[in-house]
Amino acid sequence: MKKKLKVAVLIDAWFPFYGGGQVHVRELTKRLSVDCRFKLYHPNSTNILLRFLWALTVIPQLLRDYSTERFDLIHAHAYIAGFPGKVISKILHIPVVYTVHGSNVLDLRELTRSNPALDIKIPIWKYALEKWLLTGIRYDHQITVGSKYLTHKNVNKNISVIPNGVDTKEFDKLKETKRKQFTLIFVGRDDPMKGIQFLDGAMNLIHQKHPQIKLVKIKTGKIQGRKLVKEYKSSHVFILPSLSEGHPLTLLEAWAAELPVIVTSVGDNPKMVKKGVNGYLVPAADEESLAQAILDAYRNPNLERLGKAGYNLVKKKYTWEKAAKATLKVYKEVIHGVR
């Protein structure tokens, strides 16, 4: 019987907190369970102070478990889990892999520099902490879901880009009629980083002329599975006005639902969204451009074709099977490389 790799997974928030990192870990551990045995370490609260505390208490906890578990490697997920992951790796002399799901504060600092009118304050401690966790600590290997992250300074040379995936079969199972009213759908966390204030501004602008255009806002995690698929499929356009992204799952989901998309030019979005092919790309923090894109989509007779093109892209290129295979390759390289 093939010997399974034993992996300790550290992540500083877990369901019901619903984010890209949590879905990424859930989907990968499911698909890698044939080759790996995972033990998951995460705090039981989403309170930021308790998450910091967890980043310390998980160290002795994992050291105790090591005597029976004999982990081959540690896989920590951004952000805070990078610190205990590195400390444990040093103590136990086992490799640590660190996955970056986005570099919000680093990206935001770039955006505010190129867009001084943008009134967003970034706490210096948050910037320093994220910078240190992402590019200060030297992990044996890093994984980033988005390639935009590679453009930041001092990024670890041992790094692989492993995009998120989506399971199109979950979407194919459900047929749903479109709402009569032209409907935009936004799915995301209630977080200023998602740029919701610019979306609200854009809606005010377009409602001057087209009050019938409707916006459905869904907070991630609030509804999931079939209900979420139904919401996607009954809408006409997906809209993601974020100020920063890594490799957004909701964009992949929207395409899996064959929806045309309007997204901001952040993270890996510009690499995936092609104007007139599978969606619309607009500058971040620009409600007027967002409003113009909504009106362009609203009047586009070939709108559905953009959604189909997006579906074909995710079906071919962004699957969890591909992500799992690439992750397993990193695990094997890191273990053989270190021992």
Next chain:
Amino acid sequence: MALDKTLLEILACPDCRGDITYSKRGKKESLKCLKCKRVFEVKNGIPIMLPKDFKEEN
């Protein structure tokens, strides 16, 4: 006299064909192109929307 809002249905930017939005600050009304961000004055309810390259015939 204020701008007749139904005009917004038919107005487009003379330069780039972008959509036009209306705003009012105090008594001052203006129109703005969503695409090229050009702002147009509104005088007595009449939008002044001359293309940039407009030349008056003498």
